[in-house]
Amino acid sequence: MRRSLFPRLGLLLGLLFLWLPVLLLAGYAFSDARIPFQWGGFSWRWFVALAGNERLLAAAWLSLRVAASAATLAVVLGGCIGWVLARQGPFRGRPLFGALAGAPLVLPDVVTGLSLLLFFVLLEGATGWPAERGATTILLAHATIGGAYAAVLVQARLATLERELEEAARDLGAGPATTFATITLPLLAPSLVAGWLLAFTLSLDDVVVASFVSGPAGTTLPMVVFSMLRLGLTPEINALAVVILLLALTSAGGALLLLRGVLGRR
Amino acid sequence: MSRPLLSLRGLSRRFGETVALDRLDLDVPPGEFLALLGGSGSGKSTLLRVIAGFEAPDAGQVLFEGRDLAGVPPHARPLNMMFQSYALFPHLTVAGNVAYGLRREGVARAERHRRVAEALAMVGLEEFGRRLPHRLSGGQRQRVALARVLVKRPRLLLLDEPLGALDAGLRERTGFELRALQRETGAAFIMVTHDQSEALALADRVAVLEQGRLVQLGPPRAVYERPATRFVASFLGGANVLEGRPDGAGGLDCPLLGGTLRPAETLPEGCTACALRPERIALRSGASGPNTASGTIEEVAFRGDDSLLLVRMPGGAVLRVGHAEEDGAPPPRGSTVQLSWEAAAVVPLLG
Known part of the structure; x- marks a missing residue:
């Protein structure tokens, strides 16, 4: 049977559109030239330089830590919000609560960043905490935004989850806590994992909000890369991008396998 | 009489303006198969859900062997429920689903395996223990749901439309299996259904609900042959309900029918309607007097073992008349027929 050429062509073009810039960037990471987009023969030298660039590595490490903690906090926060919205039934102020919970999804980053900065400054004035802005404030800010995404995912999943599943568990002798741990949580797991990954990604590449709520102590990777733009880029950035790309691909692949393992157990 | 397993005393529940249960009393003895029959919203x-503990009644009591279950949460109630959607846990295998209730009881591993295997064998699914629910057919899922509750060896099992999601062919067979399992386990079954033939075929007793009230309770044959109210008469088997006025001679004068209904017994005081089952009406020419009438055939529907005729009476009523196949082909549409029935077929209604 002759297969139509068109879908394949479309797929190829789509993949090229998405991946060509990334592949170019990755390719130039192995270039032995001082300027990021000049080919000077194959070399590992920028990876070696990257390994010695403590500022960049420290920023990358901070970014990963902030992203992981923010994502975890976001899933807990968003999980609670999603639960209340999906399961609490009508209560006073529910529409307002729902709208506010989703606000970070639609607010421009500049507004979110500025309002969080104001909040932290006022909070410090009132309670003395947070004493300085840095990793902690970025973490809280990112958890707020990520939490909104997680809440939407959890709420959507809960809405399609049959109430009768939990009732059946109760009927078979499980108390509320056991029902949650053995039925609700496993069925919610895919949306929790998805929410975590989404919040992690959002945190990892955020410049705007982080710049607002950060202080001298906290400089995340995107902020460093951004500031390097002004001073002149070096191919170390490309090398770093390759490392992050590999990390992201392996962790995404791992998560996929994990989910298959959890859901598709035969 | 032996002590009832379950007693309901004056149960009431309303949702806003809607009355779901209205001062309902019911006793269920051990080992009985009871069908709760009613339309949607009954x-x-x-x-x-009130018996299982998912809804609290506004008033009244649920007694299990004389013990009031008020305030006892669903997981601590000595009964189990099979849901209409089956509610199989999608992330657990068939065996995992069946074992779930035993794990909650803390049944030891070896004992658990034995009882799960036993329960799966009981519903004929020995080979399917390792499958996930989404890889089963509808009938197999229904059996898993059944095994999952029966493995707990409940003395009272609630079934919400257990055959509702099965196709017609499977329904009859599964119904018989349900009956056999009920006899085998000796548990009392309370089955909710809107399908009258299901209720009549399976149950020891049928309880007919209308707008939250229990309108009739009794063995299937008695409920079918002696409906107590207009609702039961028309809901079960589609009897003709004919309104009229007592004629003072033990009969009911029906202007809509253009004739008189005379039951075998004396007409009770205040009775203004009688039921007449379609299959008890015969086409017979030359009959006259009470319990006869004549009308025009308006519609003929062939139903396999019989035909249903809609006969327009001179008073305006449309009578449903059954015509058995062995009596030959029914008269064509538009022909005038004479109808007659025995006095025993006329059932006075009291509500």
């Missing part, structure tokens, strides 16, 4: 599902 409160039958609410009743099941």
Whole structure:
């Protein structure tokens, strides 16, 4: 049977559109030239330089830590919000609560960043905490935004989850806590994992909000890369991008396998 | 009489303006197969959820062997429920689903395996223990749901439309299997259904619900042959309900029918309607007097073992008349027929 050429062509073009810039960037990471987009023969030298660039590595490490903690906090926060919205039934102020919970999804980053900065400054004035802005404030800010995404995912999943599943568990002798741990949580797991990954990604590449709520102590990777733009880029950035790309691909692949393992157990 | 397993005393439940249960009393002896029959909105599902503990009644008591279950949460109640959607846990295998209730009881591993295997064998699914629910057919899922509750060896099992999601062919067979399992386990079954033939075929007793009230309770044959109210008469088997006025001679004068209904017994005081089953009406020429009438055939529907005729009476009523196949082909549409029935077929209604 002759297969139509068109879908394949479309797929190829789509993949090229998405991946060509990334592949170019990755390719130039192995270039032995001082300027990021000049080919000077194959070399590992920028990876070696990257390994010695403590500022960049420290920023990358901070970014990963902030992203992981923010994502975890976001899933807990968003999980609670999603639960209340999906399961609490009508209560006073529910529409307002729902709208506010989703606000970070639609607010421009500049507004979110500025309002969080104001909040932290006022909070410090009132309670003395947070004493300085840095990793902690970025973490809280990112958890707020990520939490909104997680809440939407959890709420959507809960809405399609049959109430009768939990009732059946109760009927078979499980108390509320056991029902949650053995039925609700496993069925919610895919949306929790998805929410975590989404919040992690959002945190990892955020410049705007982080710049607002950060202080001298906290400089995340995107902020460093951004500031390097002004001073002149070096191919170390490309090398770093390759490392992050590999990390992201392996962790995404791992998560996929994990989910298959959890859901598709035969 | 032996002590009832379950007693309901004056149960009431309303949702806003809607009355789901209205001062309902019911006793279920051990080992009985009871069918709760009613249309949608009759409160039958609410009743099941109140017994299981998912809804609290506004008033009244649920007594299990004389013990009041008020305030006892669903997981601590000595009964189990099979849901209409089956509610199989999608992330657990068939065996995992069946074992779930035993794990909650803390049954030891070896004993658990034995009882799960036993329960799966009981419903004929020995080979399917390792499958996930989404890889089963509808009939197999129904059996898993059944095994999952029966493995707990409940003395009272609530079933919400257990055959509702099966196709017609499977329904009859599964119904018989359900009956056999009920006899085998000796548990009392309370089955909610809107399908009258299901209720009549399977149950020891049928309880008919209308707007949250229990309108009739009794063995299937008695409920079918002696409906107590207009609702039961028309809901079960589509009897003709004929309104009229007592004629003072033990009969009911029906202007809509253009004739008189005379039951075998004396007409009770205040009775203004009688039921007449379609299959008890015969086409017979030359009959006259009470319990006869004549009308025009308006519609003929062939139903396999019989035909249903809609006969327009001179008073305006449309009578449903059954015509058995062995009596030959029914008269064509538009022909005038004479109808007659025995006095025993006329059932006075009291509500």
